[in-house]
Amino acid sequence: MGLISGMLMGIVFGIALMAGWKHMMRYRSNKRIAKAVDIKSLSSLNRDDLKKICGENFPEWISFPVFEQVKWLNKQLSKLWPFVADAAEAIIKESVEPLLEEYRTPGITSIKFSKLSLGTVAPKIEGIRVQSLKKGQITMDIDLRWGGNPNIILAIEAALVASIPIQLKDLKVFTVVRAIFQLAEEIPCISAVVVALLAEPKPRIDYTLKAIGGSLTAIPGLSDMIDDTVNSIITDMLQWPHRIVVPIGGMPVDTSELELKPQGKLTVAVVRANNLKNKELIGKSDPYVVVYIRPLFKVKTKVIENNLNPVWNQTFELIVEDKETQSLILEVFDQDVGQDERLGVAKLPMIELEAEISKEIELRLLPSLDMLKIKDKKDRGTLTIQVLYHEFNKEEQLAALEEEKRILEERKKLKEAGVIGSTMDALDGAASLVGSGVGLVGSGLGAGAGIVGSGLGAFGSGLSKAGKFMGRTITGQSNASKRSGSSTPVNSVQENGGAKPL
Amino acid sequence: MSAMVGVLKLVIADDNVGVSTGLVIGYYLFIYFQPSDVKDPVIRPLVEHDSQSLQRLLPEIPLWVKNPDYDRIDWLNKFLELMWPYLDKAICKTAKNIAKPIIAEQIPKYKIESVEFEELTLGSLPPTFQGMKVFVTEEKELIMEPSLKWAGNPNVTLGVKAFGLKATVQAVDLQIFAQPRITLKPLVPSFPCFAKIFVSLMEKPHVDFGLKLFGADLMSIPGLYMFVQELIKDQVANMYLWPKTLEVEILDPTKAMMRPVGIVHVKVLRAMKLRKKDLLGGSDPYVKLKITESKAPSKKTTVKHKNLNPEWNEEFSIVVKDPESQALEFIVYDWEQVGKHDKMGMNVVPLKELTPNEPKVMTLDLLKNLNQNDAQDDKFRGQLVVELTYKPFKEGDTSKDLDNPLQKAPEGTPPSGGVLVVIVHEAQDVEGKHHTNPYVRIIFNGEERKTKHVKKNRDPRWDEEFTFVLEEPPLKEKLHVEVLSTSTRIGLLHPKETLGYVNISLADVVNNKRINEKYHLIDSKNGKIQIELQWRTSS
Numbered sequence A: 001m002g003l004i005s006g007m008l009m010g011i012v013f014g015i016a017l018m019a020g021w022k023h024m025m026r027y028r029s030n031k032r033i034a035k036a037v038d039i040k041s042l043s044s045l046n047r048d049d050l051k052k053i054c055g056e057n058f059p060e061w062i063s064f065p066v067f068e069q070v071k072w073l074n075k076q077l078s079k080l081w082p083f084v085a086d087a088a089e090a091i092i093k094e095s096v097e098p099l100l101e102e103y104r105t106p107g108i109t110s111i112k113f114s115k116l117s118l119g120t121v122a123p124k125i126e127g128i129r130v131q132s133l134k135k136g137q138i139t140m141d142i143d144l145r146w147g148g149n150p151n152i153i154l155a156i157e158a159a160l161v162a163s164i165p166i167q168l169k170d171l172k173v174f175t176v177v178r179a180i181f182q183l184a185e186e187i188p189c190i191s192a193v194v195v196a197l198l199a200e201p202k203p204r205i206d207y208t209l210k211a212i213g214g215s216l217t218a219i220p221g222l223s224d225m226i227d228d229t230v231n232s233i234i235t236d237m238l239q240w241p242h243r244i245v246v247p248i249g250g251m252p253v254d255t256s257e258l259e260l261k262p263q264g265k266l267t268v269a270v271v272r273a274n275n276l277k278n279k280e281l282i283g284k285s286d287p288y289v290v291v292y293i294r295p296l297f298k299v300k301t302k303v304i305e306n307n308l309n310p311v312w313n314q315t316f317e318l319i320v321e322d323k324e325t326q327s328l329i330l331e332v333f334d335q336d337v338g339q340d341e342r343l344g345v346a347k348l349p350m351i352e353l354e355a356e357i358s359k360e361i362e363l364r365l366l367p368s369l370d371m372l373k374i375k376d377k378k379d380r381g382t383l384t385i386q387v388l389y390h391e392f393n394k395e396e397q398l399a400a401l402e403e404e405k406r407i408l409e410e411r412k413k414l415k416e417a418g419v420i421g422s423t424m425d426a427l428d429g430a431a432s433l434v435g436s437g438v439g440l441v442g443s444g445l446g447a448g449a450g451i452v453g454s455g456l457g458a459f460g461s462g463l464s465k466a467g468k469f470m471g472r473t474i475t476g477q478s479n480a481s482k483r484s485g486s487s488t489p490v491n492s493v494q495e496n497g498g499a500k501p502l
Numbered sequence B: 001m002s003a004m005v006g007v008l009k010l011v012i013a014d015d016n017v018g019v020s021t022g023l024v025i026g027y028y029l030f031i032y033f034q035p036s037d038v039k040d041p042v043i044r045p046l047v048e049h050d051s052q053s054l055q056r057l058l059p060e061i062p063l064w065v066k067n068p069d070y071d072r073i074d075w076l077n078k079f080l081e082l083m084w085p086y087l088d089k090a091i092c093k094t095a096k097n098i099a100k101p102i103i104a105e106q107i108p109k110y111k112i113e114s115v116e117f118e119e120l121t122l123g124s125l126p127p128t129f130q131g132m133k134v135f136v137t138e139e140k141e142l143i144m145e146p147s148l149k150w151a152g153n154p155n156v157t158l159g160v161k162a163f164g165l166k167a168t169v170q171a172v173d174l175q176i177f178a179q180p181r182i183t184l185k186p187l188v189p190s191f192p193c194f195a196k197i198f199v200s201l202m203e204k205p206h207v208d209f210g211l212k213l214f215g216a217d218l219m220s221i222p223g224l225y226m227f228v229q230e231l232i233k234d235q236v237a238n239m240y241l242w243p244k245t246l247e248v249e250i251l252d253p254t255k256a257m258m259r260p261v262g263i264v265h266v267k268v269l270r271a272m273k274l275r276k277k278d279l280l281g282g283s284d285p286y287v288k289l290k291i292t293e294s295k296a297p298s299k300k301t302t303v304k305h306k307n308l309n310p311e312w313n314e315e316f317s318i319v320v321k322d323p324e325s326q327a328l329e330f331i332v333y334d335w336e337q338v339g340k341h342d343k344m345g346m347n348v349v350p351l352k353e354l355t356p357n358e359p360k361v362m363t364l365d366l367l368k369n370l371n372q373n374d375a376q377d378d379k380f381r382g383q384l385v386v387e388l389t390y391k392p393f394k395e396g397d398t399s400k401d402l403d404n405p406l407q408k409a410p411e412g413t414p415p416s417g418g419v420l421v422v423i424v425h426e427a428q429d430v431e432g433k434h435h436t437n438p439y440v441r442i443i444f445n446g447e448e449r450k451t452k453h454v455k456k457n458r459d460p461r462w463d464e465e466f467t468f469v470l471e472e473p474p475l476k477e478k479l480h481v482e483v484l485s486t487s488t489r490i491g492l493l494h495p496k497e498t499l500g501y502v503n504i505s506l507a508d509v510v511n512n513k514r515i516n517e518k519y520h521l522i523d524s525k526n527g528k529i530q531i532e533l534q535w536r537t538s539s
Helices: A002-042 A047-057 A071-103 A222-238 A394-420 A423-435 A441-452 A459-484 B002-012 B017-032 B051-060 B074-110 B224-240 B253-257 B397-403 B507-512
Strands: A108-117 A124-131 A137-147 A151-158 A164-183 A190-197 A204-211 A244-247 A264-274 A287-292 A298-300 A311-320 A327-334 A341-349 A359-364 A382-391 B114-121 B128-135 B142-151 B155-162 B165-178 B180-187 B194-201 B206-213 B246-249 B262-272 B285-291 B311-320 B327-334 B342-350 B360-365 B383-392 B418-428 B438-444 B447-450 B461-470 B478-486 B496-505 B514-520 B528-536
Touching: A002 B017, A002 B051, A002 B128, A002 B142, A002 B165, A002 B206, A047 B051, A071 A108, A071 A124, A071 A222, A071 B128, A071 B142, A071 B180, A108 A222, A124 B074, A137 B074, A151 A222, A164 A222, A164 B074, A190 A222, A204 A222, A264 A287, A264 A327, A287 A311, A327 A382, A341 A359, A341 A382, B074 B114, B074 B128, B194 B224, B206 B224, B262 B285, B262 B327, B285 B311, B327 B383, B342 B360, B342 B383, B418 B438, B418 B478, B438 B461, B478 B528, B496 B514, B496 B528, B507 B514, B507 B528
Parallel strands: none
Antiparallel strands: A108 A151, A124 A137, A137 A164, A151 A164, A164 A190, A164 A204, A190 A244, A264 A311, A264 A382, A287 A298, A287 A327, A327 A341, A359 A382, B114 B155, B128 B142, B142 B165, B142 B180, B155 B165, B165 B206, B180 B194, B194 B246, B262 B311, B262 B383, B285 B327, B327 B342, B360 B383, B418 B461, B418 B528, B438 B447, B438 B478, B478 B496, B514 B528
C-alpha cells in the first residue's frame, strides 16, 4: 500500500515537475521572442512610430529625411581624408588617363595629368538611402558633395601647339552616386557592385580652367574642348544608365546581367528643319544635324548650304540601351570656317516612343538642354524627324553587342592613324570605313573631318568631296542595313567644337 | 535516454521509482511532443501596438533616440536586413565546412560515433544597430562605437550519436547585446587607409539563449540560466573587455606606412662618350638622380664644363621605402646658361637588382627614354658608370617605433638631458587680413625654425618635425609657436602678417613624455593649431 501510494505520489510529483519545467520553458521562450520582435521593429523607425513611442517628449534633434544623415561618417571621412587622398591619387591617375585618351576631342592630341593632388577638403556625404528595387539586389544612393581644393594640372597637347599646363581650379562635384550590390550566397555575399551617377538630379561638376604662364585664349576653343571631353566621359561612362561594374570576392561571376546592353534600335529619319536662325553675316546658315543617343556614337547629316529651311531626308540607325532613361539628342549646327556654331538642340526622351510604331515628330529647337541656363526665349525654329523604335530579340542583341565592340575598336585605330598619319591618310581611312559598309556614312565623314583639322588647306574641298561621296553612299548603305536586318551602331569622332587652328 | 533519467535521479537525489516514472511520463506528456522547429515571429507595425505593448518597448528604445551624440544608422539596418538571407546561407555553409574537420578530429577521443548538424540557420531576424557614436581624437585613429543588438531566431540542432543512442542538442533564440568599440589605426596612405582593426567591448555583453536537450530547455531550469549567463559574460569579458582588445591586421603597417627600410648609397663615377648636344664646343653634362615613387627632391652632381667624358666621383645617399618596387633613375643633362637644359640620356636601375650591403659597379647605356618601342632609340648616347650599395636597416628598427610613437633619444644625447621633438601637424581657421599663405615659426631658447609655406589655405597642414637637443629637461622654458603669412606678390604693401601665436610651457611634456594637443591661437579669431611635443630621453 505504502509502496503503491508512494509510487503514485512519486508519479504525480514527477509529472508536476515536468509540467512546471514546461511552463518555465514556454514563459522564457515567449519572453525572448517578444524581445526579438521588439528589437526588430525598433530597427527601422519612422516619424509616426517615434511620435507614438515618445508622445509629448519627442526629441527635437531627430528628423527623418529621405536621405538619412550620416554625421558620423563625415567625421570619420574628414579625418581619414589626407590618407585617402594620398592613396587615391595614383589610382585616379592610372584609371582616368586612358579615359581621357579615349574620349578626348580630335582637336587635342594628348591629355595627361602632370600633377594631381586631391587637396585637404574631404567630400561630404549629405545622406544615404537604401532601397531594394529588384530581388537579390540592394540599391544604395549616396548624396555626395565635394567642394574641394584639389590641385590638378593637365598637360594638354593640341594640334600644332606644344604642351600647355592647364590648372583645374575650384572643382565642385554635386552628385548622387548609385551603388547596386548584387547579392550572392557565398562570403562576402556581394558578387558585384554597380556604380553610376544618377541622371536625376543631374550630376554637377563645376571647375574653372586656368592656363599656367599664359592665357587660355591663346588656343581658341580649348576650354570648350576640355569641357566636351569631361562631359562625354561623365554622360557616357558614369551617368545612369551607363555604369561601372566591379566584380567582388575573387570568384568568377556572370556580370553580364548587370552590364548595359543594346536593348533596341532606333531608326531616325532627319526630314527637315524650318525657320532656322541665321548666324552668318553674308548669306544664310549652312545647317547640318548631329544625331546621337550616346556621345560616343554620333552621326551627322550632310551640310545643306545657304538654307534656313533645309530638307535632309537622311536615315540613321542608333542603338538604344535603356529606353527608360535615354534620350535622342539632335543638334543643329551651322557649318562655318573655324568653329561650327550651334543653331539649336532638341531632345526626345525614348520613353515617349512606342515600339514598332513609326511616328513623325516636330521638335522645337532650344539654345541649350540645361534649362537653368537658358536666358533668351527666342524661337529657334523646329526640326522634323521620323522615328521607329525596334526592340531586339536575343540574337539581334548579341549581334549588336559584337558590332558595337568592333566599331569601337575600329574607331580607336582610326584615331591613332589620325594622330600619326596625314590628312589624306585619315580621309582614306574614313572612306574605306564607309566602303566596308560598317556604319552609316555620316560617321565616316565625321571622323575624316575631325582629323582633317591639321591640314586646313585641303579641308574645305576634302569636306565637300566627302560630303558628295557620302550623299551617294547613303542610300546604298541604308538599303544594305535593311537587307541584313542587323543593327549598326554608328561611329564618329566628335567633331563639334573641334578647333581648327588657323 | 537512460542517461538522462539517471541525471534527473541525481538532481532529485531520491531513489524513488515513482518520481522517475512520473518524470518520464511528464516528459512524454509535455515536452516530447512539442514541435522543435523554430517559427518566424510575426512582426506587427508599431502603429498597431497598444499602450501596454508600447510600455514593454520602452527599455529597448534605440540609443540614437535617447542621445543626441548617437547617430541613426537605419540605412545600415536596412542594408543588413536585405542582405541577411544571403549572409545566413553563406555563414552557415562556412560554419559547417569549418566545423566538420574539427568534429571529425575530436569525436574519437570521446567515443562518440558521429556529430552532425541536423539544422543550421541563423533565422530571419538580422542583427540591428541601435545607433553609432564616433570619437574624434588628435591621434591617427578612427574610433567608433556602434550599439549592436541581435535578438535572432536561429536554429542550431546537433545530432549526437553515441553507444547506439541518438541525442539532439538544439540552441534557439540567441540574443546578444553588445557595445563594441572599433578602433581603426594606424591610418596609412594606401587603401583601405588603415592598417589594423581593434575591437573591444565597453561593457559586459548580454547573452541569452535556449539550449534544448531532447527538446527540453535546460536554460529554463531556475538558477542554471543565471549561472551559465554569468559564466559566458565573464569568459568574454576576460578576453575582450576594454582595455583588452581583439586585433585584426589588415595591412602590413611597415609597408603601408611607407616607412624607410634602408638607404642606398650612390656613387656617380663617370660617363663616357656622351653625345654632343651643343653646337659650339662640348656639352656641359651633369647627372640628376632620383628614386621612383617618392616625393623627395632629386639630387644633382656638379656640372663638368665642356667635357664629353666627365669624371664626377660624387656620393649620394637616398632613403629607400620599398626595395621591391622602387628604382633609381639617372638622367644626364646638358647644362645651359640660358634656356632649357637638354636631356642627353637616361636609365633606371630597379633596386631589387642589388644585393644588400654589397657594392655593385654598373655601366649603364644611356637611352633617350624608357619606351622600348621607340624607333629613334637606337643611337648611341654614351655610358654612365655608377657604384650602388643598398643598406637595409636592421630588423626591429622600424617596427618598434610603430607600436610606440615615443622613441628613445639617439646616442650621444647628454645623460641628464634629452631631445625635444616638436611636430607641427595642422592649423584651423587661420585668416590673414590681406593674404593667407601660412607657415609656422617656432622659437625655443633663441633658436628659430620654420615650416614650409602653404599657399592660400585657411586650414593648412604641415606635418613637419623639428628637434632640439637639450642638456637639461626644459622644466621652466616655453615654446613660442607663431603662424605667419607672407604675401605672394612682391611689393611693399603688407609683406608679412601674423595670424596668431601661442606659448606652450614645456614642463608638462617632460612629465608626460608626449603631448598631442590643439591650442587656441592668441590674436586670432577662431584659429587653432595642433602641435605634438615629445620629450625623448636616453633612459
